[in-house]
Amino acid sequence: MKKSPLLLALLPLAFASVDAAELPGGGISAEQLSRHVRMxxxxxxxxxEPASAGEDRTVAYLSEExxxxxxxxxxxxxxxxQAVPLVRAQVAGPVSAQLRIAxxxxxxxxxxxxxLQTLQPVEKVTVQDAPLVFVGYGIDAPERGWDDYKGVDLAGRIAVVLVNDPDFETxxxxxxxxxxxxxxxxxxxxEELARKGALGVLIVHETAPAAYGWATVRASGLSPVFDIERxxxxxxxxxxxxxxxxxxxxxxxxxxGLDFEAEKKKAQGRDFEPVALGDAALSASFQVKREQVISRNVVGRLEGAQRPQETVIYSAHWDAFGKGEPDAEGDRIRHGAVDNATGVAAVLELARVYAAGPRPQRSLLFIALTAEEKGLLGATHYxxxxxxxxxxTAAVINVEMLSPDGPTRDIASWGKGxxxxxxxxxxxxxxRGRTYSPDPNLEAGFFYRADHFAFARMGVPALTxxxxxxxxxxxxxxxxxxRDTYFANCYHQPCDAWKPDWDASGQAQDVTLLYDLGHxxxxxxxxxxxxxxxxFKAARDASADARE
Structure with a gap:
């Protein structure tokens, strides 16, 4: 494969070393990675959980490390x-909800x-007999010649919408x-249904197109929701x-009087038009506890020796889902070991190894980001x-969900960036004698579910x-x-926990490649x-003068 001038420029610097032990500080340590995850x-x-006692302990640990x-x-x-002002909203007390039809x-x-939840600035949600209308995939994409709405008036109505894209099953x-x-x-x-003026939205959960089961939706949906201040x-x-x-x-x-699969099939074509769900109406009522909180990104810096105003970022999100409903063993803590203590451990270990060696030409930032699970909020704020x-900022190298199951021949990135x-x-x-695998699960939309996306939207070259x-x-x-077993059983659940039989040697090999890439x-x-x-190219091109 013919390499670009950029790659040719990077290769002699990034990939000259073959022996991982030649890295500063003795190289990336599997023991250190496992120690951080265990803690x-x-x-x-x-x-x-952001804005909790768990955050305080996390921030203190990361700062000290x-x-x-x-x-x-x-x-x-x-x-x-870095302070990240957020709004936290939580259902307070019981939820009353009824569906009336025929x-x-x-x-x-x-x-x-x-x-059910809300992020509107209200103390109580009250919906009384709101009509339901099916809006297909809820997409308005003029550049693709696609409009699921066809001018429908959604004021006072609840939109029922499918998850994923029309192409998923076609x-x-x-x-x-x-x-x-x-x-x-x-x-x-x-976001789009708010722009269209809908009173509410109900997304139909289907495991395959969502890429996770109802247990994940339940765990996430019953947790507090967060937003940046707006x-x-x-x-x-x-x-x-x-x-x-x-x-x-x-x-x-x-x-x-409708067939769900038949209506979904219609929604997979650009001629789809919204359809009222008979005389179906939803009523719902619940109290909301809404408060302003301050969460924190944790940031370490290594100043560049020659061009300190230019930056490379290593990042990973530190947050998980706090406490929830007990599992079969009575465990209420969603430990977030794979997702994403493994990524944070990688950032800490990269900081240690870089600091042990000569300073690079460009500055490095090592960032543990908050509230990724709440909508990439720490990254969005940064x-x-x-x-x-x-x-x-030359690049953002974000790290997510490294494997506890030993070494692999390949390494992957999320989405097609x-x-x-x-x-x-x-x-x-x-x-280093390994291979690169493009995202094997593009339909899950991981490119848009990781913190690098917040940087990409601003034009910064980034990948997870x-x-x-x-x-x-x-x-x-x-x-x-x-992988499938993890997502089916442990993703965002208490069983995503560190175990003594973890094999972090594969993580060490992966993080070594991240060192090579960033170096x-x-x-x-x-x-x-x-x-x-x-x-994202246009946004980056707009700032080209700053890099001349």
Whole structure:
């Protein structure tokens, strides 16, 4: 494969070393990685919920470990943290919800039939007999010639919407085949339906297109929701939002004289038009506890020796889901070991190894971001209030969900980013006798579900790196089976916990590649780039003068 001038410039610097032990500080240590995960995922950290006692312990631990690693504070006012003002909203007390259709009323159990919440600035949600209308995938994409709304008036109505994109179950069409676009994300659907003036939104949960089961929806939906502070919160959010079980949707459509699968099939074409669900109406009522809180990103800095105004960022989110309902063993803590204590451990270990060696030409930031699980809020805040100029931030290398199951032959990144960093990662892997695997699960939309996306939207070349599937012991079949089991049983659940039989040797190999990748960029005068066809290229090109 012909390499770009950028890659040729990076290769001699990034990938000259073959022996991982040649890295400063003795190289990336599996023992250190496992130690960090064991601590961060322990009961003492209470699931690392933002704005909780668990956050206080997490921030203290991360700050101290960065100090011990030998980097400098990179946060506000010479400290280790960047304040992230947030709004926290939580359902207070019981939720009353009923569905009325064809003269009959069906009570709905919050958590079982639906999950309901709000981010509007209200103390109580009250919806009385709001009509339901099916709006397909809820997409308005003029550049793709797609409009699911066709001018429908949604004022006072609850929109029922499908998850993912129209292409998920069809031949490749207007939405890039099975690879989810941003239009498939639940966050987009909530935002778009607020723009359309809907009173509320119910997303129909289906496991395959959502890429997770109802247990994940329930755990997330019954937890507090967070947002950045918005002057327009009343219009930015619908009054009511949430999810409904597929079985409930099928029954609802049937009672409205419709076939769910037939209507979904219609929604997969651009001629789809919204359809009222008979005389179906939703009523719901619950109290809301809403408060302003301050969470924190934790930031370490290593100043560049030659061009300190230019920056490379390593990042990972430190937050998990705190405490929830007990599992079968009575455990209420969502420990967040794989997701994402493994990523935070990688950032800490990278800080230690870099600090032990000669300073690179460009500065490095090591950031543990808050509130990723709440909508990439810590990353979004940083991108709006950067501690180093985004125009001269060369790259963001974000780390997510490294494997506890030993080494793999490959390493992967999330989504198809159309960014030169993907090929640079492939070259780094090849230099150490490994391979690069594009995201094997594009339909899950992981590109839009990780913190690098907040930077990408601002034009900064960014990617999220995660574990490959081709296990040295067992191959791809074994790796896929372990991955599928994790997402089915432990994702956002208490069983995502550190275990004594974890094999972190594969994590150490992966983090070594991340060192190689970042080291090459930090010691180069070249700039990673978005490729033609990337939706982020224009934003980066607009600041080109700052990099001349």
């Amino acid at each position: 961060l995922a322990s009961d003492a950290f209470e699931g690392r 960065l100090r011990k690693a030998g980097v400098q504070p990179g946060g506000d006012n010479g400290g280790w943290t 003269g009959k009323t069906q009570p709905l159990a919050n958590g079982d039939d639906v999950v 031949e490749p069409g207007d939405f890039d085949g099975r690879g989810m676009t941003y239009y498939g994300r639940w966050t987009y659907k909530y 002057a327009d919160a009343a219009s930015y959010h619908t009054h009511l939002r949430g999810w409904m079980q597929r079985e409930l949707a099928v029954s609802l459509f049937e009672r409205a 991108a709006a209030h950067p501690l180093a100029p985004l125009e001269t 159309r960014v030169s960093l993907e090929q640079a990662l492939a070259d780094a892997a090849a230099a 790196v995660g574990a490959g599937l081709d296990r040295v012991q067992g191959g791809v079949e074994s790796g896929r089976a372990l 090459g960029i930090a010691n180069s005068s070249q700039w990673p780039q978005w490729q033609d066809g990337s939706e």
